[in-house]
Amino acid sequence: METGTVILIVVGLYLLISLLTGIIPSLRITKSVGGYVAGDRSMNLFVLYFVLGASIFSSFAFLGGPGWAYSRGAAAFYIIAYGVIGIVPLYFFGPRAWRLGKKYGYVTQAELLADRFDSTFLSVMLAILSVVVFIPYLTLQMVGAGYVLNVISEGLIPFWAGAGVTYLIVLIYVYFSGVMGVGWSNAFQGMFMMVMAWVLGIYLPNTLYGGIGPMFEAIMKSGNTAMLEAPGLAGDGSPWSWWEYGSAVLVSAVGFSVWPHFFMRSYAAKNVKTMRLSVVLYPTFLLFLVPILLIGFSAVVSFPGVEPADSILPTILMQLDLPAIVIGLFCAGALAASMSSGDAILHSAASIAIRDGVSRLTTLTDKTERLLIQLSVLVIGLIAYLFAVVIDISIVALLLGAYGGVAQIFPVIFAMFYWRRATKAGALAGLFGGIVVNVLFLVMPELKPLPVHEGVYGLIVNLILLVSVSLATTPDDLKRVEKFISSG
Amino acid sequence: MSKFNQRKNAPAKLVGMRSSRLIFITVMILTALAIIWPGHAIFSSATPLIFGFPLSFAWIILWVLIGFCAMTGLYLTDSHDDNINGETN
Numbered sequence: 001m002e003t004g005t006v007i008l009i010v011v012g013l014y015l016l017i018s019l020l021t022g023i024i025p026s027l028r029i030t031k032s033v034g035g036y037v038a039g040d041r042s043m044n045l046f047v048l049y050f051v052l053g054a055s056i057f058s059s060f061a062f063l064g065g066p067g068w069a070y071s072r073g074a075a076a077f078y079i080i081a082y083g084v085i086g087i088v089p090l091y092f093f094g095p096r097a098w099r100l101g102k103k104y105g106y107v108t109q110a111e112l113l114a115d116r117f118d119s120t121f122l123s124v125m126l127a128i129l130s131v132v133v134f135i136p137y138l139t140l141q142m143v144g145a146g147y148v149l150n151v152i153s154e155g156l157i158p159f160w161a162g163a164g165v166t167y168l169i170v171l172i173y174v175y176f177s178g179v180m181g182v183g184w185s186n187a188f189q190g191m192f193m194m195v196m197a198w199v200l201g202i203y204l205p206n207t208l209y210g211g212i213g214p215m216f217e218a219i220m221k222s223g224n225t226a227m228l229e230a231p232g233l234a235g236d237g238s239p240w241s242w243w244e245y246g247s248a249v250l251v252s253a254v255g256f257s258v259w260p261h262f263f264m265r266s267y268a269a270k271n272v273k274t275m276r277l278s279v280v281l282y283p284t285f286l287l288f289l290v291p292i293l294l295i296g297f298s299a300v301v302s303f304p305g306v307e308p309a310d311s312i313l314p315t316i317l318m319q320l321d322l323p324a325i326v327i328g329l330f331c332a333g334a335l336a337a338s339m340s341s342g343d344a345i346l347h348s349a350a351s352i353a354i355r356d357g358v359s360r361l362t363t364l365t366d367k368t369e370r371l372l373i374q375l376s377v378l379v380i381g382l383i384a385y386l387f388a389v390v391i392d393i394s395i396v397a398l399l400l401g402a403y404g405g406v407a408q409i410f411p412v413i414f415a416m417f418y419w420r421r422a423t424k425a426g427a428l429a430g431l432f433g434g435i436v437v438n439v440l441f442l443v444m445p446e447l448k449p450l451p452v453h454e455g456v457y458g459l460i461v462n463l464i465l466l467v468s469v470s471l472a473t474t475p476d477d478l479k480r481v482e483k484f485i486s487s488g
Numbered sequence: 489m490s491k492f493n494q495r496k497n498a499p500a501k502l503v504g505m506r507s508s509r510l511i512f513i514t515v516m517i518l519t520a521l522a523i524i525w526p527g528h529a530i531f532s533s534a535t536p537l538i539f540g541f542p543l544s545f546a547w548i549i550l551w552v553l554i555g556f557c558a559m560t561g562l563y564l565t566d567s568h569d570d571n572i573n574g575e576t577n
Contacts, residue, residue: 074545077548080548080549080552081523083552085519085520085523086521088516091562212539213541220535225534228544228545230544231532253520277563280559280560280562280563281552282559283555283559287552293545309510
């Protein structure tokens, strides 16, 4: 059989299984907003573990991860490093959010904040910000999918068709099944990409160098020792500074647990124990990034000078004489990485836009609200796809800027659960002050006093404003505050 | 925190809960120092290779494992009040 046909069959099978695992849960959930957005709070440990793991490991992990290791060496360790500390707050936040959700019917992050700080404005602003951040994020996942299929099929599958077909599948199961569709398909996709990552991460160093040790020795012998020394290289190939590396890890870690699509999975857990255990097991998912980085390192000596670095994995696969079925499986693995993040983002963006935005401004019945969320899935999917087929670099920049912005949510979430004295005015001042400073330094990096991530400046201003404005204003209604503080 | 711990219906094993959480948070602060700075700066060189991995890489993997052990330890010792239905007291 021809190589192209084999690849198409393997990818087709993968897509079919994804569709089935995604669509079957729609038969079991209730036709309510709670069923669609939080899966009737019924997610078991197996599914929740993969949802938390796979939502984070996106196209970026499968293409960008090897690309970073290949071009920037030890700088790529940052992708592993921030997850270890970043997940920890969710151990404490998750059960609190779950209990409050169960008791008061919350299904999103902004609902909690809006109630604690008694502010519709906060809810609507967070909804708008989330959608603004999620659309480019989703676009990048689509670009990753289209790109992989295009390169591997040697142009057989045009970019627009690859991204289109892949995301049509995602659109169908997210539309019908909501978060449970995301959950079950992620369990399948997560296992699939983990296996593919480990197979390739061990296979490539062994085939090209005879082992992982010999591979790193070869990198050092070729005069690239500097790239293996922490904190690795900057984008231009010069050594990266500890200021930049450290602050990038810190900001990513602070933002990690409060990404709205990640945080809101707390509500989907079957019980508190499930929530805690899936957080505890999370680092085992992080280890899956180790083989991903090994793939990138394996190309340093064997395939020098590949541009752009993100294309290193498809390049290796095309240049080695691999059986068509292996290439097909890899292709499916990369699609799994893209889809498992894309579906979670798509679902959350639609849920947040309606639940925290539209329904705050007007009264909706549960049935109408659910339908509007489903329609938003289609609209947001379509907008992201349109961006994907006419992509330019500014979208990537927008997403990079988002990491510092998302980190600004952390202080208010912390204050909501642990600081009685935090007030509405303090929360609004901190959150929006932090975001403004973050954007300012993102747009004008030359103003930075030290070369640290703009999110750090945002967080400093955020904390100062949150504390000082809160202390300067009258305390919030104690009864309302207590509901959140005593949720632990 | 202290006011919350004094509430009337607080779980019985409160002291145990607090000390295990304290140890956990200390370990996680150490982890942060180890993987960001200054820990990673001390163990930043490419050599020696440990199980084939450069020292700088092995160091990060080690701390992922330590973080995992710390979270498992916290989960096992933390006297959280989760009953089967996950409802709070």
